Amino acid sequence: MSILNVAKGMGVTLSHLFKKPVTVQYPEEKAQIQARFRGRHHLLRHPDTGLEKCIGCSLCAAACPAYAIYVEAAENDPDDPTSAGERYASIYEINMLRCIFCGFCEEACPTGAVVLGHEFELADFRYDHFVYGKEDMLVGVKGSKWQRREAERKGGEVELGFQAGPRPELEGVDY
Amino acid sequence: MDPLWVIFLKAFVMSVLLLGGFAYLTWYQRRLLGRFQHRLGPNRTGPFGLLQPIADAIKMIFKQDVTPTRADKFVFILAPGISVVFALVTFGAIPAGPANSFFGLDPWILDLDIGLLYVLATTSIGVYGIFLGGWAANSKYSLLGSLRSSAQIISYELGLGLSVLSVIMIAGTLNLREIVELNVWSVSPWLWPGLIVALFAFWISATAEVSNVPFDLPEAEQELVAGYITEYSSLKFALFFMAEYVGMINASAIIATLFLGGYKGPAFFDLLIPGMSEWPFIWLILKIVLLLGVFIWLQASLMRMRYDQLMRFGWVWLFEIALGAALLTGAVIAFVL
Numbered sequence A: 001m002s003i004l005n006v007a008k009g010m011g012v013t014l015s016h017l018f019k020k021p022v023t024v025q026y027p028e029e030k031a032q033i034q035a036r037f038r039g040r041h042h043l044l045r046h047p048d049t050g051l052e053k054c055i056g057c058s059l060c061a062a063a064c065p066a067y068a069i070y071v072e073a074a075e076n077d078p079d080d081p082t083s084a085g086e087r088y089a090s091i092y093e094i095n096m097l098r099c100i101f102c103g104f105c106e107e108a109c110p111t112g113a114v115v116l117g118h119e120f121e122l123a124d125f126r127y128d129h130f131v132y133g134k135e136d137m138l139v140g141v142k143g144s145k146w147q148r149r150e151a152e153r154k155g156g157e158v159e160l161g162f163q164a165g166p167r168p169e170l171e172g173v174d175y
Numbered sequence B: 001m002d003p004l005w006v007i008f009l010k011a012f013v014m015s016v017l018l019l020g021g022f023a024y025l026t027w028y029q030r031r032l033l034g035r036f037q038h039r040l041g042p043n044r045t046g047p048f049g050l051l052q053p054i055a056d057a058i059k060m061i062f063k064q065d066v067t068p069t070r071a072d073k074f075v076f077i078l079a080p081g082i083s084v085v086f087a088l089v090t091f092g093a094i095p096a097g098p099a100n101s102f103f104g105l106d107p108w109i110l111d112l113d114i115g116l117l118y119v120l121a122t123t124s125i126g127v128y129g130i131f132l133g134g135w136a137a138n139s140k141y142s143l144l145g146s147l148r149s150s151a152q153i154i155s156y157e158l159g160l161g162l163s164v165l166s167v168i169m170i171a172g173t174l175n176l177r178e179i180v181e182l183n184v185w186s187v188s189p190w191l192w193p194g195l196i197v198a199l200f201a202f203w204i205s206a207t208a209e210v211s212n213v214p215f216d217l218p219e220a221e222q223e224l225v226a227g228y229i230t231e232y233s234s235l236k237f238a239l240f241f242m243a244e245y246v247g248m249i250n251a252s253a254i255i256a257t258l259f260l261g262g263y264k265g266p267a268f269f270d271l272l273i274p275g276m277s278e279w280p281f282i283w284l285i286l287k288i289v290l291l292l293g294v295f296i297w298l299q300a301s302l303m304r305m306r307y308d309q310l311m312r313f314g315w316v317w318l319f320e321i322a323l324g325a326a327l328l329t330g331a332v333i334a335f336v337l
């Protein structure tokens, strides 16, 4: 370690002292997230008919390395179908504590029904609050369970702490 | 000379202030280190994160205090006490202003004729806290850490002692207040080369004495799980940290006093407000804060040295450089002046 090198190194750190910090003051400032960020799942609908894309085939559950998905399928009522296929998922649950956000479910899905969105603020207090059902993931539901409870308590809108670019797979999700 | 009870009172106030200084030094360090690394540092607790040290203290107090079963209980408790007491005691000899300048009181606690010797002695006694702490914990990591630390501190004491020789020779006294009053730089420009080298050597030795980066081997969190404090928790851990940080304050104060004019401000401030350079406390505190900033700057820039590098640097380089500075100054005093 020569004196010159030390001086050079100290010059470098000194020059950094006067640069603007890169810190994002997160809850107040919105985190900038890449469009391909993998967060909480969305269950999509066909935009034209409004029918659910999910046909209850359980391929996502089979692909999931963390065994986080539970699907139960039921026959569609031909007069008032829930999904576009023969069957639909009567129960569709993902355990967010088990999920490792790998995106395998999204890859496995033949209809593009389950897509990983951008939401990452999933912290909660009780174990069962981490099991997200259809009512928590169907397109149009915004925010994590806790965020929605909190918004209801305060009587306001769900506020998300991030901004992300658009992603074509996320049909009908505008954040 | 103040009455005895005033001296006790001053000592008490100084201890409290130093402990507060320790708390806010951690804040200063974390904020500044953050800025060096493009971060903001802790800014959540209170305005600018100013309440962070208090939150840390509360957390520290409520931590479980574990004493290892095989530890030597008495020494285990004694060691952090030694460390922190001698760190605090060192500061007592440092003058913070001219005589009678603080509302008729002297802004120092002890005005010793052997002030410099006293400072060097008390800083070295601090190593007992480290060594005994490492030994009493009865753990190999602690022992290794404390052995490293003792060897390091004893080695760099040489550099410390030799580099102050120049100042002592010029000033002709060990009294810190007289050294400040004399202002070693004003004696003769011929002495400047020796003094600059001495300042440099003293700085490096002091960095090693207070185990600051790049000489932070005693702690070496990454290899030694924090060295001699491995087995310490809760308040005792905090005491060791306190000792280390107060040591940093002491080192800055001593460097300021010996080499940078101590409690005196730059003379041109007298043109603005007459007598400003003689105001007590502010100049010393300002210099301490600046020098601490440089210590933190070092922390942000340098890596820890390897143990053999540390020893070689101490004995082969620093020792010789400090000796050279002393010889140079001696020669100038003997033959030129």
Ligand code: SF4
Pocket: A060, A063, A064, A065, A066, A067, A068, A069, A094, A098, A099, A100, A101, A102, A103, A104, A105, A106
């Ligand atoms: S993202 Fe991966 S872990 Fe999570 S549910 Fe899908 S397949 Fe399972």
Ligand code: SF4
Pocket: A053, A054, A055, A056, A057, A058, A059, A060, A061, A071, A089, A108, A109, A110, A111, A112, A113, A114
């Ligand atoms: S989400 Fe896709 S893979 Fe999973 S059950 Fe529905 S259709 Fe099948």
